[in-house]
Amino acid sequence: MKEQGKIFIGFAVFILVMAIVYGLWTSHAGKPEPAGTTALFLAFGLCAFIGYYLAFTARRVDSGAGDNPEAEVADDAGELGFFAPHSWQPLSLGIGGALAFLGVIFGWWLLYWSIPIIAIGLYGWVFEFYRGEDQNQ
Structure with missing residues (x-):
């Protein structure tokens, strides 16, 4: 989970930079475009929330096979949880x-x-x- 948190936080930083660049670029082009800028800032918030949650949770749980660079695919095998076999x-x-x-x-x-x-x-x-x-x- 630690690596996934880093990925989402990095993606959030990238989206934040792109939102600022997009907002400045469209405002200098003559017609400000608030819908795209707002959508990019909301996407930044979403990625930041998910990244923070994954990074916060990674400190409280044991590291999984995804956090070990030497891990094999079989190290992540096993039960993942209970899922309803049929549901309407x-x-x-x-x-x-x-x-x-x-x-x-x-x-x-x-x-x-x-x-x-x-x-x-x-x-x-x-x-x-x-x-x-x-x-x-």
Whole structure:
């Protein structure tokens, strides 16, 4: 994680420099272009957040095979976590999210159908594996 944090922080610095150069260049060209400059500064913030998180987390966890330059591919083998084998909840969230974004185009009234679909999908995804003793009643 330490190397990944360094990569993201380096990328954030590069984007910051490019945002400043782009902002100055477009302002001297006659027409300032605020949308691109704003997007670049937001991209800088995103990369800085991710880089800080990875660098901060790398200090608290053991170094992995990605931090060792002498590591082999097999050193990173093993269980990576638990992933749901089948779930309909992402489909529900995707349909609800698509309807919500279509609401920006066609009108806010479309949110009346999208918000309940998103809420059902989110609730189902969060509580998907609560069965038996752990199930809420």
